[in-house]
Amino acid sequence: MKIGIPRALLWSIYLPLWKAFFNELGHEVVLSPPTNKKILNDGVTACVDDACLPVKIMHGHVIDLMDRADLIFIPRLISICPREYICPKFIGLPEMIxxxxxxxxxxxxxxxxxxxxxxxxxxGFIAIGRQLGARESAVRRALARAMKAQDEYTARLLGGSNPLMLLEGMALHAGIGGNKGTIGLIGHPYLLYDRFVSMDACRKLAQMGYRLIFPENILPEQIERTCSIYPKKLFWSYGKHLLGSGLAMLEKGMADGIIVLSSFGCGIDSFMVELLQRQNQRDFRIPLTVITLDEHSGNAGFDTRLEAFVDMLEWRDHNGHYFSPHGEGLYIC
Ligand code: SF4
Known part of the structure; x- marks a missing residue:
């Protein structure tokens, strides 16, 4: 059987698990192509207006796969971590589609x-394996192999790699155009690792000579520790992941500047961005900018924001010791 996996939402994080599981059960996996203008337009047309951009794009990928796969795999991720939840849009995704x-x-x-x-x-994997007609023992064997593949992939991400390099074969090594510093890119995987949605921000920044560090490179223990400064437990897994990785980058001095890519209309981003900005302003004061993406975002405006941010980093590097280009000390008489 051909099982279609949409290249949308968390595919770039869990593909090794999903693909190995279906392959081990003897099924062929078909991926939708990388997001393009048609997929975006199809998704925007089909989906309800007030959904966020990544959910609309998911609809477009499903439409693309309809003629090419017998079944289209849709993960309903309710919770990916004990006593935490994931965004409610993932929970209602199959019904929305x-x-x-x-x-x-x-x-x-x-x-x-x-x-x-x-x-x-x-x-849940045992249930869909059985639904596909496999015996429970075979499903458990397939799941064990798939989990091993996922563990290896996660270890590579934590070791400094990223899905663009591992899944898309993109050369994103430090300093393609020199080595001017490190930029932390914070955002949901479906924004950062979708070259169409992110307007190829990773390649552009690498070409400008910057190394990139991503939330997927930060150890879970560091994320838990940095988030423990808040009086209440953060129970939205991805909000915690993004905020905690941003805080770890600030605290450990891993990045010279931070760019947050946020999705318009995302409730989780609205608190994550606010908390990260406040903490930076209070304790670290490194350059941080937030770029909000939606289906109307255009390349020209986006590139200008990236270039302005990089210019600011360079001015700070060259001139910050005698006149701060980011306002530090401006009010000291
Ligand atoms: S976390 Fe935000 S961007 Fe992601 S699906 Fe939910 S609302 Fe959309």
Missing amino acids: RNSVAGGPKLLVLDFNAHKSIRHGYD
Whole structure:
């Protein structure tokens, strides 16, 4: 059977797990192409207006796969970590797609809910393996191999790599155009690692001579520790992941500047960005900019923002010791 996996939402984080699982069960995996103008337009047309950009794009990828796959895999990620939740848009995703995409796409829905424990989360894989006609012992064997593939991938991300290099074969090594410093890029994986949505920000920054560091490069223990400064537990997994990785970059001096790519209309980003900016302003004061993306974002304006940010980093580097280009000490008489 051909199982289609949309290159959208968290595909760049979990592809090794999903692909190995289906392959081990004897199924062929078909990926939708990288996001392009048609996929965006199809998604925007099909999806409800007030959904965020990544969800609209997911609709476009599903439409692309409808003629090429027997079943389209849609993960309903309810919780990916005990006692935490993921954005509610992931929970209602299969229903949104069924009700918005014309032609009745045939979906294979994985219910992944690790709120009680990670083991409970993986029960969802047993259910879809059985749905595909495999014996439970075969499904468990396939799952064990898939989890091993995922562990290896995660270790490479934590070792400093990123999905653009590992899945897209992109050369994003430090200092393609020199080695001027390090920029921390903070954002959801479906913004950072989608070259169309991010307007190829990673390649552009690398070509300007900057090394890049991503949330996926930060150890989970560091994220937990930096987020422990808040009086309440952050129970949105991705909000915590992005905020904690940004704080770790600030605290450890890993980046000369931070760029946050945010999705218009994202509730989780609205608190994450605010907390990160406040903490930076209070304790670190390194250059930080937020770029909000939606379906109307254009390359020219985006490039100008990137170039202005890089100029500011360079001015700070050259002139900051006698006149701060970011306002430090301006009010001291
Ligand atoms: S976390 Fe934000 S960007 Fe991601 S699906 Fe939810 S609302 Fe959309």
